[in-house]
Amino acid sequence: xxxxxxxxxxxxxxxxxxxxxxxxxxxxxxxxxxxxxxxxxxxxxxxxxxxxxxxxxxxxxxxxxxxxxxxxxxxxxxxxxxxxxxxxxxxxxxxxxxxxxxxxxxxxxxxxxxxxxxxxxxxxxxxxxxxxxxxxxxxxxxxxxxxxxxxxxxxxxxxxxxxxxxxxxxxxxxxxxxxxxxxxxxxxxxxxxxxxxxxxxxxxxxxxxxxxxxxxxxxxxxxxxxxxxxxxxxxxxxxxxxxxxxxxxxxxxxxxxxxxxxxxxxxxxxxxxxxxxxxxxxxxxxxxxxxxxxxxxxxxxxxxxxxxxxxxxxxxxxxxxxxxxxxxxxxxxxxxxxxxxxxxxxxxxxxxxxxxxxxxxxxxxxxxxxxxx
Numbered sequence: 001x002x003x004x005x006x007x008x009x010x011x012x013x014x015x016x017x018x019x020x021x022x023x024x025x026x027x028x029x030x031x032x033x034x035x036x037x038x039x040x041x042x043x044x045x046x047x048x049x050x051x052x053x054x055x056x057x058x059x060x061x062x063x064x065x066x067x068x069x070x071x072x073x074x075x076x077x078x079x080x081x082x083x084x085x086x087x088x089x090x091x092x093x094x095x096x097x098x099x100x101x102x103x104x105x106x107x108x109x110x111x112x113x114x115x116x117x118x119x120x121x122x123x124x125x126x127x128x129x130x131x132x133x134x135x136x137x138x139x140x141x142x143x144x145x146x147x148x149x150x151x152x153x154x155x156x157x158x159x160x161x162x163x164x165x166x167x168x169x170x171x172x173x174x175x176x177x178x179x180x181x182x183x184x185x186x187x188x189x190x191x192x193x194x195x196x197x198x199x200x201x202x203x204x205x206x207x208x209x210x211x212x213x214x215x216x217x218x219x220x221x222x223x224x225x226x227x228x229x230x231x232x233x234x235x236x237x238x239x240x241x242x243x244x245x246x247x248x249x250x251x252x253x254x255x256x257x258x259x260x261x262x263x264x265x266x267x268x269x270x271x272x273x274x275x276x277x278x279x280x281x282x283x284x285x286x287x288x289x290x291x292x293x294x295x296x297x298x299x300x301x302x303x304x305x306x307x308x309x310x311x312x313x314x315x316x317x318x319x320x321x322x323x324x325x326x327x328x329x330x331x332x333x334x335x336x337x338x339x340x341x342x343x344x345x346x347x348x349x350x351x352x353x354x355x356x357x358x359x360x361x362x363x364x365x366x367x368x369x370x371x372x373x
Contacts, residue, residue, distance in 0.1 A: 002072045003055060005029040005329045008054075008090060009079035011042040013284050014134075017322025018077050019054070020046050024361075025330040032069060033080075034061055040278075061086060066093035066253040075329040078103040083110040083131065084145055090130065091118050100128040100332050104321055106136055108183060108219035115224070115342040123341025130337075132221040133328055133345045136160055136239060136318035138354065139312055140297040141225060141344055143367060145351035146307035147301035150262050150371050155302040158222055158237035159203055161212060162317045164293040183219035186227055186235040194219065200247065201238055206298050206311045214238035225344040236362035242294075243355075258340065288316040295320065295364075306373035314364035329358045 009015045010031035033039040036058035083105040094101040122129040184191040194216045205212040220237040295314040337348040357366040
């Protein structure tokens with residue numbers, strides 16, 4: 001039987017969770033990666049996976065073999081990052097095979113590049129190009145859209161916090177992003193760079209007495225998604241973990257790595273960045289605990305004569321990511337996206353629909369929305 005969904009990078013932490021939630025939706029899938037034994041070992045840890053039709057395959061990270069793998073599928077969920085380094089072959093294979101593309105990126109430069117290089121071609125084929133479907137971006141996007149249901153608000157101040165551990169892939173992404181790309185916010189619908197030496201920011205975290213520490217975290221996806229939204233002119237997004245000591249150490253780790261690679265040619269620079277990321281985090285984090293691994297998304301939206309504030313308290317940010325990826329694939333198997341080509345999760349599937357999915361699986365509480373107009 002043809003499997004309609006391919007999970008590429010299924011041996012990773014997030015890829016495994018996507019497979020787990022595809023099982024919940026009873027969607028047959030192919031779990032793919034560059035090492036079949038490693039993918040199979042990862043899937044062996046998913047309880048009840050034998051109740052859904054699936055297979056494990058090994059594939060080279062090249063456009064040709066990936067195109068052949070995707071040929072009979074409808075949707076690809078890509079978790080192989082850093083995406084600015086490894087994403088192009090996957091999107092090109094989706095274009096050639098006529099397959100919708102989803103990924104979990106937090107790399108702002110990859111979103112901008114993906115839209116510029118592939119957005120129009122994907123749209124012409126009626127295919128969705130939706131990078132960045134993940135808790136760190138999509139849950140905050142849901143909160144922003146709840147605020148924007150009140151007309152006349154054009155400025156978004158976005159904060160995301162979570163309690164947990166970075167994965168191997170996310171650590172690599174942080175370092176590669178910091179070394180090779182700028183981080184932007186949106187002001188009057190133009191990208192402006194965050195200061196290169198921008199350090200930690202003190203932020204007020206809703207529901208907490210302690211002041212939190214946050215970083216621009218590569219600029220995040222939000223300025224890109226809202227750049228072509230006529231309701232919005234200004235977007236700033238920052239984030240961090242609740243662990244204050246860990247946050248205090250991040251700038252020092254990044255600065256030390258940047259100093260080490262600053263004069264190296266690109267290929268050698270990437271090699272060192274990967275090695276340093278592995279030194280920081282080379283093991284898979286423990287499975288999330290719903291009582292411990294909480295998340296918080298807060299959005300202040302404002303306009304000349306109005307304000308709105310939305311807070312979404314959640315749990316298990318990686319599970320939120322896995323669920324939204326699986327739901328997006330499940331939805332695409334039944335109907336076209338609301339928008340073809342480059343689109344965020346909310347633009348493609350609807351912010352209230354995605355909120356309902358997260359609520360139905362018990363991963364977020366009812367949003368706290370306060371409107372002053």
